[in-house]
Amino acid sequence: MSSRALRITLLALAVIGLGVASYLTYVHYAGIKPACTAGESCAKVQTSVYSTLAGVPVALIGLIGYIAIIGSLLAPEGENARLATMAFTLVGFGFSAYLTYRELFSIHAICEWCASSAVIMTVLAGLSTWRFLRGDTERASPGSAPSGGHGEPAAPLGSALLSTSVHPKRP
């Protein structure tokens, strides 16, 4: 998968997650019952003591998290931006894991909106970690490098940093 395609995939997932978090935040502040196919499960989760953290609705925390992830994805491509995306998504993944634990073992009800957000965040965390560890493959790939030799092996992990931070020597 190219860096561009990966970035677009991450962005699309984050936008979907943002939509889910926005809806849950609206439901929380409007005091209405979320649309739910599993009876009162969503209402049970949304009105439980675990729906806020230090007085802040967890849906709002999620919304802020998705905005941060989208911001890092829209930032100019680079090592720091990829690190930020990974850090935000891993924090989101940890928080989603905590909330899912509460749903399963404390509230004993699953909110499908929360579950879908947790799945999105898990995929985001996995993809962004992979993206961070592999670096910028397009800049590092031989096809786009000035050397342009045919049959060269793919650039090793980390050469993205080399290509962006070190000016290539003249032969």
Add this chain to the structure above:
Amino acid sequence: MTPVDSDEQDLTRKERREQARAQRKAVEQAELASATRRTRLRQLGIVVVIVVLAVVVILIASGGGSSKKAVTAGTPTATKMVNEVNTRIGGIPQSGDTLGNASAPVTLQYFGDLQCPVCREFTLGALPSIIQTWVRTGKLKIEYLSLETATHEPEVFKTQQVAALAAGKQAKMWNFLELFYRQQGEENSGYVTESFLQGLAAQSGVNLSQWTSDRNDSALAKQVVNDAEAASNAGFNGTPSFLIGKRGGKLSRLEYSSLTDPTSFNEAIEKLAKS
């Protein structure tokens, strides 16, 4: 040496220099790649450690919103809770698992697990207002039915629910329930001991020897099983869950929007009470 030989030697030297340069470059790139990989893995490790620590802190801080230790009967805290419960339900008729006038036109069935923190939330949240508005005025009676969710050990579940039902044989089940939820500990932490249950029974005001004897009544254990069947028939798999209907009529699921705000309960009860 002919000029051709000299050219060949120059070419070979040039090729060797280029080969050596390429090898050096490859080694440098490999070293740099290795260093970058280590840096990235270290950064990943730092982020993961921070996330894990944050989750642990949140887990500890959020605890469960309930008291962690059972309250000893006779202590000022216990006395305060007993007074609160007496103020809330004192004077309202009780019979077995039912709170309220037997001839009340509307029946609400409350499926709960005594260790369920969300049931506690409802019991301390929306329920007081429902009792005050509808039960005390004789328009509603509430039946408490057992559904195992939060309690992971079936034997513990049966013991605690039967203990509550045994208090019901002395028309004190709702005192027992209210006190249990107020003194609820962290679920499945082993706080539901014999002394905890006896303490609740004492605070509920039951005759202890009678209560102890009633706990062996097989009909009470059977009632817990029947409640689970009723919950299964209603399609409930979580607590609290509710059925509501007119007295003697068919009960249907009550959909609520909040466990702390009684509005959705009030609307459902009002509609049935008027019809």
